[in-house]
Amino acid sequence: MATKHPTRRNILKIGGGITLVAAGGLLWRAEDRGVFTHGEGPAYSAWGMWNAPEYKGTPFALVAAAVLASNPHNTQPWYFRVTDTSVSVEADRARHLGSMDPYLREMHIGLGCAIENMMLAAPVNGFAATPELQTGSLAEDASRSGRSLAAIIHLAKTDPASEPSPLHDAIARRHTDRGPYDHDRNLPDGFTGGLASLANGMPDVHLRFIADGDARERIDSAIVNATTAIVADDDMLHDSNVWFRNGPDDIEKHKSGITLDTAGMPPGILAAAKMLPPLSAETSHRAWLNATQDVHVPSAAAMGVIAVADRHDIKSSLEAGRLWQRIHLTAALAGVAMQPLNQPVEMADRDKQLGRAPDWEKRISAFSDEGFEPTFCFRMGMPTRQAPASPRRPVDEVSETA
Structure with a gap:
C-alpha cells in the first residue's frame, strides 16, 4: 500500500489547531493568574466599604477606616472590640514578621496608622474620640501569640462634623507606590515644610527629610546595604517571604500580604511574572534588592526619617505610626508617591535580637538628632503610574461586638 503523505494544507491545518489550543491554554492561564485583572473580588471589597451607609454613624465606621491603614508587609496585625462608647485596638501578635520585626515595633507602628484613620473617621460619624494609648516596653514583651491591648478609643456622641478633614477623604486614595518615581519632577512647593508641621505638638517624635548632599548618600547606601544583609539572612528571608501572595487564589484565601501587582514591576514584566510558576524566596528577594538599588533609592526625590526617644516604647511606636499615616495621607492629596524603606532600622533590631555588636544602631543614629532613635524610614517622589x-x-x- 502506498504511503499517504500529509499535504501542505493539512500541515497548516494541524499547525493552526495546535497554535489555537496553545493560545487557548495561555489565555486560560493568563486569566486564572489574574493577568488581566487587579483589585477585584472579596479581597478588595474593604476599599469600597470603608464609607458605606451601613457603617455610617456607628463605631464600626471607625473600624472600616482603620483596616485601610498603612502597615508592615500588609500583615494587618489588628483586631477590634467594639462597644457603643469605645473601640479597643488589639495587636494580633500571631500576624508578626518574625526576625524582620523581632520586637513587634513595626507591628505597633502599623497599629498607630490604624488609630490615626479611626481618629479621622470619628468626627464625620458623630463621635468625639479620645485615644488612650498603652505604655510599656516592646523589648520586654515581644511574644508572638495571642492578642494584646494597644489602645482604647473612647467615644462620645456629638453632631457629625459638617466638613470632614481633607485627610479623611484621602483614606481610600492612599496606596504604597513601589514603582519608579519621576526624578525629573520636583516635589510640590512647600510640600516637605507642610509635612514637618504634622509633627507639631509631638515633642517625643522627630521628623527629618534628607534630599541631597553627604547625608543623602549615607542614607541611600544604608538602605541598599541593609537590604543586601536581609537577603543574606536565611531567617529574615523566610519570615519576609511568608507574607508574599502567589496568584488570585492565594490573595483571596488570605486577603493580606504583598502581591505581584503591588510590587512595583513594569506592566510587561508583571504580566510575565504572573504567568510563571511561583518564584523562590531567594529569587523574589534578589529582585527586591535589585529594585531597591536600581529603582527605589535613585528615583526618590527625598528620604524621610521618623525618630523617637525610644523606638521600643509602645506609646512612641503608636505615635510614630499616627504621624506616618498623616504623612502618607497628605502625600495622597498632593499627588506625591511614598514607600517605606525601613531596612536599616530592621537590621538594627536584628543585631539587638542576636546580641551582635550594634553596628547598624551606630549607622542609623546619623539620621536623627541626639536623643532620638530612628524607627521609620521612607522615600517620596512624583509617581510615574497609579499605585494599586x-x-x-x-x-x-x-472585629466583634464586645
Missing part, C-alpha cells in the same frame, strides 16, 4: 490597592480583610473578619 492591596488586599484587605473586611470589618467582619477583624
